[in-house]
Amino acid sequence: MILKGFKQNSTKKYISKLLDARKDFVANNKISSLAVLVNIDEYDDFESFIQFAKLINIAPNNLKIIAFTSNKKKDVDALNFCYNPKDFAWNGKVKHAELQEFIKTPFDALISYYQQDVLPLKVITAASKAKFKIGVLQTDNRLNDLIINTNFKQFDLFKTELIKYLNTFNKISNE
Template identity: 55%
Template sequence: MILKGFKQKSIKKRINKLLSVEHENVNNDTIESIGVILNIDEIDDFEWFNGLATHLNVHLNKLKIIAFSANKKETLKSWDVCFDPKDFGWFGAIKNSELQAFLDTRFDALISYYEADVTELKLLTALSKAKFKIGISGCDERLNDLIIHTNLKEFDVFKAEVFKYLTILNKIKNE
């Protein structure tokens, strides 16, 4: 139990180090690919994100969703990539190759859709090489470029706000 606490502290230290370094400026490219990180313990309907991608004129084959669960469950096998705390080592080392591949992908936008204060989820958002990061309120504000103030159950509000702000920023391609 003590080692688990030390491991969490080492991961938090890495997050702070990652966030203290200035990252590249947000560019004016349109969004053509989206990555989504969600906590399946909080919400389990990933179909919402298919609708959001369609609304943003992003092809569904350019949408990648990964899920986190604090408790590994057998029902999570239906996800493309599902991970739990065992997929992380000391100092935030990623042990899962599929998870590392997700982090190395340069998505045009990353949506961090979780409210819980889970160290592993924060680390994934910080490690992602996405060009533009979108999150919801209640999370560390240093992690995201755009923060939508809503709760998890109000997905329609989230969808409308994301569309509104991405339109203002000229990040939605017109078809």
């Protein structure tokens, strides 16, 4: 129990360090690649993200969805990849190679679709090299560039609001 507390505290420090070092620069380019980070324990409709990507003209090969589950034994057939707490070492360091590759990829946008305060999800959001980070209301406003405050279970409302803001910011092409 004490070790778990030390691990959580060191992970929180790592997240703060990542967020403090982050530059508040948002590129003016259109979104052509999209990453989605979802907590499958809260929301498991991957098809809604695929449809959203089609709606904003993202090619299927430019969409990457990864899921997180807090259940270490749960084998989830996610679209691309599912990870769990065992994929993280002390200080929030990522142990899994595919997850490290996801973090290093400079996606045009990252949608962090989770509500629960789960440290591994926050680590991935904070460490991601995505150029524009989008999320639902969370405890730490520094995680995302754009926060859509909608009812978490109403994905259609989230999608509508997000498209409205992306059009306002001239981030999507209407071709």
